[in-house]
Amino acid sequence: MAEQVPEHVSEHDPRGVRQPAVDVGVLAAASYVPPGRLPIAELRRHWPGVGAPGGAKRVAVPGFDEDVVTLAVEAADAVLAVSGRAADDVDAVYLASCSAPYAEHSAAAEVARAIDLPRHAASIDAQGSVRGGVVALTAATEAVGAGRCRLALVIAAERRRGAPGTAVEALGSGAVALLVGADAPAAIRATGSWRTGVPTRWRADGETELRHYDDARYESAGQVAPAVTGALGQLALDLTDDRVAFCVAGPLDVRAGGLVARTAEVDHELVCAEVADVGDLGAAGPLLSLATALDRAADGSLGACVAVEPGAGADAVAIEVRAAVPVVARRPAAVDVDYVGYLQRFGVLEGPQAPEPIVPWAATPGAARDDELGALTGGRCAACGALSVPVRPRCIECGSGDHTLERPPRTGAVVTHNTQHVVAVDPEPAPVAVGVIRLEGDAGTRGGQVSAMFCDSPLDQLRVGAPVELVYRRLGCDAGLVKYGWKARLVTGSDLAPTAPVDGGDR
């Protein structure tokens, strides 16, 4: 299945060849892939005929408690450990991802906090592009080369998923970290960029699932190939040189990988190493393959790492391996995850939630016990005649336990009132008035009154003694359950005289 290399890949612009003036490179590399694996065969049980990007046989699935920050921390910890360098010596961290937990808030700063970088260290986010990993490596190389930092941590991490039932649904999760500094065993010899194409994979603001233009051959031949070869062309690297041992690229599918392998005359398996086992790792994909290549590369070999984003282009670095690079791959023993588990881990399917500390009151047994409240029922004391609203186990005046249920009149007079300008309820805007109402026809000291919020009342007309009526309204809504009850409404008609006098109480 031969592919024609498009003619325009021979384009080259010498102005774009960038070679670091000082010796900067990769000191160490580490990767972390979580243990969960969704076999593509399992996916096909539900979506027959659907594959996964990169030709993956299975994709790495994050745990319920893993996101880009925690994945990145795993890789960062590993690279610091294998390098023997201290976190306190790192003065910049770059985090590349298309799936960071926040749309606005630095994930790089979260990682810096977790691995205890010094507070002066810069934290830099490279988000929104699968080229981010190589872009960050390029930026770190330039920063070290310019003397802006001495030791930079470059991390790429992803926890992505595409639309269900599509060819981009099953994407991988994992993280790669590179430590960049001077006098490194793997020197960055050049960096280059090449812009080309129109988008074939995208995710709009606010969306959670990757979309794609469903034409794999067009994507590989029309988008990926010109971008990869264009970027490689900027590296001043002779791919026919016998010392060129690897040319890793990503994120790629098998077809595009083969094309790159032929272009660079390198081992196809190494072009997108591990993709078959972990899936498309997005911004972390090219760096994961690079880590694998560095681990295998003989001293004195040359190679390249390319990140390609259809619709934007590609970014690449040329590397010379001078000595063995410490590389570690954290790979907890893989565990298969079924499709339901996969969807649960991304929150697409949600099981029963743990109860909130405060549950909607209207759904509790307490609400059932207080069922009569909605009807404004009181208890008339058989011993002293006082009316307790709501019904109480013991009379509010005399303590007797003997009462008969009674529905009091729904008219009365204001005992006290307050207009509140700061309230904690909605939807009513402030000001909101609340008060105590003496029910019509009831005397007594403590009985015969209710508390209520005022509604439909001119607040400047609230006075002690003013007549009101009780009306049934919504008192609020909690988790969708409406709470109904009684509010007080001023009676403002001129034909109504003020009713019961205010009881000043027994002093």
Added chain:
Amino acid sequence: MSIGDGVSVVGAGMVRFGERFDAGYEDLAVGAWDEVVGSVDRGIDPDRIGAAWLSTALGGLIRREAVTGASLADPIGFHPRPVTRIENACAGGSDAVRNAAMAVASGMYDVVLVLGVEKMRDLPTRASLIAQRGTMSHLWWHPRGATSPYLFAQHATVMVEQGLIDREDLALISVKNHDHGALNPLAFMRKPVTVEQVLASAPICEPLSVLDCCPTTDGAAAVILCRSDLASSFSDAPVELVAAGLATDTMYSHTKPGFGFQAAPTKAAEDAYRMAGIGPEDVDVAELHDCFTVAELLAYEDLGFCGRGDGAKWLRSGGPALGGETPCNPSGGLLSKGHPIGATGVAQLCEIYWQLRGEAGKRQVQDAHVGLTHNVGGNGQVCCVNIARRA
């Protein structure tokens, strides 16, 4: 008469009250612990302290974790000794003192610690006490929208409309307490205010404005109590706790016996005076629960510092000011010093301890022999009045 065979205060300490974004709950507790241990005149081996009482009101609501005795034992290293957590709304601090005093009086412990701590500013100001609406009475009948200021403002409405007070009387209490608090280096709001500023401040719950309301506060305070016969071994000038009165009333506003007075504080004061064998005229200095200006006005009358209905007149005569007949809230009170709920009652006793020992600096009340704390919870549904005097 006294509490049992006599209970004395031999140490008092508190942290600076305020918006303590620098300090967590445990930091505040440890701060008060270090202060109280260091305050004992002749020193104290912390191992001598046999038990402790912890007052925190909102712990679970803000921290979403159960506050227990271990919440104090853990940070100060007090385990395995017993610690009891007291929660009794805003009166918890004084009630913790009361319970600790009873434990000493019973003979069960010789020396005990009382520590109150509240971390309120781990929530936005609008979410703290306002969010606690409805938690002090039935969820259904606490009127929707009612907030903490309402619990006291409902008295003010009636008093103003009945002509017992005018709005400016309330403002004068805020002015007085901010004047006092400006003299207290541990107070939160140390800037004096004018009547005009109080009246012009943002309305909160009519007739109360924001300067009629205490601030949301972080803080901690602690005292060490012991058997009075041991007090001289710790202290050069111990203060004896001679009375502790606690009373309750109903929870609902609409089952109060009326407005313009409070039943539970009145009863708690009566009990405390009887226990101490004194009357209100014998009190030289008082720390009052001025969570809102009107609450202090109610207290003047509930405690008998003046006659019923005479609160405003007594205020305008200078009775509760420093240098007046019975100086009230020389510390600045809740309005100026701040109101970290569980710590408030304990901090009130700290101030009385310092006043009776002549250690209150620029806010010192001259010749203070007898001091009183008045600590109200909820809408007046619980109140604790404690009395102390020079030993």
